[in-house]
Amino acid sequence: MTIDVQLKKRRGAFALDVAFSVRGPGLVALFGPSGSGKTTIVNLIAGLIAPDEGCVRLGGTTLYDSVAGIDVPVEARRIGYVFQDARLFPHLDVRGNLLYGAKRVGAATAPGELAEIVALLGIEALLERRPRGLSGGERQRVALGRALLCRPRVLLLDEPLAALDLARREDLLPYLERLRDRLSIPIVYVSHQFEEVVRLATHVVVLRAGKVVAQGDIAAVSLTAPLREMVGSEGLGAVIEGEIEALEPDTGLARLRVGTGRLKIQSEGIALTGLVRVQLLARDLILAVEPPRGLSVRNALAGTLASIVADSDRTHLVEVDIGGPKLLAQVTASASSELGLSVGRPIWVLVKTVSLRGHVYPAGPTREPPPAAPSAPGGAAAAHETWADAPPP
Amino acid sequence: MLLTDADLEALNLSLAVASRSVLMSLPFALAVAWLLARRPFPGRTLFDAFVHLPLVLPPVMVGYLLLILLGVHGPLGGWLERVFGVRLAFTTNGAALATAVMSFPIMVRTMRISLESVDRGLEDAARTLGARPLDRFVSITLPLMLPGVLAGAVTAFAAGLGEFGAVITFASNIPGETRTLPLALYTALQTPNGDAEAARLAIVSFILGLLGLGLSEALARQVRRRLGP
Numbered sequence: 220m221t222i223d224v225q226l227k228k229r230r231g232a233f234a235l236d237v238a239f240s241v242r243g244p245g246l247v248a249l250f251g252p253s254g255s256g257k258t259t260i261v262n263l264i265a266g267l268i269a270p271d272e273g274c275v276r277l278g279g280t281t282l283y284d285s286v287a288g289i290d291v292p293v294e295a296r297r298i299g300y301v302f303q304d305a306r307l308f309p310h311l312d313v314r315g316n317l318l319y320g321a322k323r324v325g326a327a328t329a330p331g332e333l334a335e336i337v338a339l340l341g342i343e344a345l346l347e348r349r350p351r352g353l354s355g356g357e358r359q360r361v362a363l364g365r366a367l368l369c370r371p372r373v374l375l376l377d378e379p380l381a382a383l384d385l386a387r388r389e390d391l392l393p394y395l396e397r398l399r400d401r402l403s404i405p406i407v408y409v410s411h412q413f414e415e416v417v418r419l420a421t422h423v424v425v426l427r428a429g430k431v432v433a434q435g436d437i438a439a440v441s442l443t444a445p446l447r448e449m450v451g452s453e454g455l456g457a458v459i460e461g462e463i464e465a466l467e468p469d470t471g472l473a474r475l476r477v478g479t480g481r482l483k484i485q486s487e488g489i490a491l492t493g494l495v496r497v498q499l500l501a502r503d504l505i506l507a508v509e510p511p512r513g514l515s516v517r518n519a520l521a522g523t524l525a526s527i528v529a530d531s532d533r534t535h536l537v538e539v540d541i542g543g544p545k546l547l548a549q550v551t552a553s554a555s556s557e558l559g560l561s562v563g564r565p566i567w568v569l570v571k572t573v574s575l576r577g578h579v580y581p582a583g584p585t586r587e588p589p590p591a592a593p594s595a596p597g598g599a600a601a602a603h604e605t606w607a608d609a610p611p612p
Numbered sequence: 613m614l615l616t617d618a619d620l621e622a623l624n625l626s627l628a629v630a631s632r633s634v635l636m637s638l639p640f641a642l643a644v645a646w647l648l649a650r651r652p653f654p655g656r657t658l659f660d661a662f663v664h665l666p667l668v669l670p671p672v673m674v675g676y677l678l679l680i681l682l683g684v685h686g687p688l689g690g691w692l693e694r695v696f697g698v699r700l701a702f703t704t705n706g707a708a709l710a711t712a713v714m715s716f717p718i719m720v721r722t723m724r725i726s727l728e729s730v731d732r733g734l735e736d737a738a739r740t741l742g743a744r745p746l747d748r749f750v751s752i753t754l755p756l757m758l759p760g761v762l763a764g765a766v767t768a769f770a771a772g773l774g775e776f777g778a779v780i781t782f783a784s785n786i787p788g789e790t791r792t793l794p795l796a797l798y799t800a801l802q803t804p805n806g807d808a809e810a811a812r813l814a815i816v817s818f819i820l821g822l823l824g825l826g827l828s829e830a831l832a833r834q835v836r837r838r839l840g841p
Binding site: 265267293294295296297298299300302304306308309310319320323324365366369 | 731733734736737738739740741742743744747751752755756
């Protein structure tokens with residue numbers, strides 16, 4: 220399903236003017252600093268705020284179009300919205316909350332559907348409890364379940380982790396990954412934490428002051444200048460996806476194919492199969508102009524220098540093409556001139572294996588859109604239209 | 613302490629008048645509270661002041677206004693009697709109406725405050741889950757403002773037990789019909805050797821008031837426990 224958004228909204232001095240179009244399923248991250256208009260966008264998509272002009276389309280359905288005069292009321296939009304503060308109904312127990320939307324979307328809930336979603340989110344034990352007794356993470360999981368049970372066309376998540384402490388975030392992230400990989404509907408995810416974006420996004424829209432300053436898949440966006448400014452030199456680094464070739468149980472390392480090269484990463488504690496996503500921080504990379512020899516560094520990727528830009532007075536950012544994916548390395552200006560770095564010359568990137576730890580995530584679904592699912596309106600066939608044909612994890 | 617038949621009659625009448633007045637004003641108070649809290653309209657401040665008038669006007673004057681409007685020869689009262697055969701002046705229902713008008717501002721105020729404290733975000737959440745406006749009000753807003761509705765109703769009921777001026781002016785002081793506790797108390801005081809009866813009625817009123825307050829507190833506590841912080 221394609222999500223197509225083009226919106227303008229002026230509020231005092233703040234002017235939002237954004238357009239993006241993403242083919243789902245997958246997770247679109249709206250990333251930007253506070254006040255960049257991320258939450259406003261999801262509220263506009265949901266219809267909680269009226270745009271000045273523009274359109275919102277989901278698949279073949281137009282939810283809003285200022286030219287055609289279409290404005291589907293919020294309650295008929297079939298939007299699954301998970302608010303930052305969960306917004307569970309305090310006078311209903313968890314089951315009542317979960318079924319609130321399901322009762323109202325018309326089609327009766329399939330018998331197994333509640334059980335399936337409850338199991339997916341791990342909230343079996345909470346059904347009879349009241350929201351006030353739940354932890355922040357539990358609340359968000361219930362809110363997710365409540366949104367999913369009304370079989371939405373799109374899931375909007377407004378910083379669902381923002382109200383949680385670090386440990387709870389780690390608890391909730393796997394559930395979000397699971398949803399991303401199993402739902403056949405697009406997810407729009409608002410965040411100002413690049414860590415979350417790296418981990419979850421299949422498509423990123425970078426926002427600043429109400430404008431889209433960069434967008435694309437995470438690998439491309441991770442190299443862009445607007446993102447550099449936002450994450451700063453500490454968090455800066457190319458995000459690449461690679462396929463696991465082999466696990467080496469005796470060394471605790473996994474061999475990863477990235478571009479034309481191989482990368483060894485710590486496999487400790489992570490079941491690595493298929494595609495994984497890693498972020499290589501720019502400040503952790505070392506460049507060599509000759510094939511390196513006799514070093515303790517385990518990873519040396521050969522590539523071609525793609526570009527050099529001045530990052531600050533003293534540092535340069537070097538983009539290296541390693542046969543498809545690109546890496547970003549930060550070097551001092553003096554090193555850059557001593558090595559005679561110039562565009563097009565062959566170069567080797569050294570990565571200390573340990574520097575990858577903590578940045579290994581299972582990658583999302585492939586960016587190739589799957590064959591369009593037959594959309595059977597109503598009836599038993601529609602009962603699981605929310606779900607992709609992916610086997611349970 | 614034994615109550616005479618007349619005392620019991622006054623007590624029952626008070627309870628009947630107060631509960632009828634609450635039933636009469638509840639839906640209107642809810643509507644007015646919603647209008648004042650949620651719907652900005654031109655003249656809202658003026659309307660707000662008008663709703664609160666019974667708080668500041670002498671009750672006798674409110675009763676007098678009702679008499680002019682709804683009396684047997686009043687424009688509305690005459691019409692009601694001709695078309696529906698309903699008479700309000702000098703009847704128990706009339707006493708209830710006068711009581712309802714007097715306690716209306718209290719009710720609206722309590723309900724409005726509780727309505728304003730309902731998190732609009734929860735209503736937005738209900739909207740995204742497919743709830744239409746009336747559905748939202750019934751399934752989310754009303755249960756969440758229930759403490760205020762109950763508190764308003766109980767306070768209005770307790771206040772209604774003691775309404776004097778408006779009742780005696782509009783509905784007069786008819787034994788068994790409109791002679792409620794305060795009216796009976798007043799009558800006893802006007803009667804030679806009525807001291808003992810006045811004392812009994814005063815004690816009954818006092819106990820009723822205490823019970824009302826206790827009930828309202830218990831209700832509020834129970835609702836708070838159910839809804840949580």
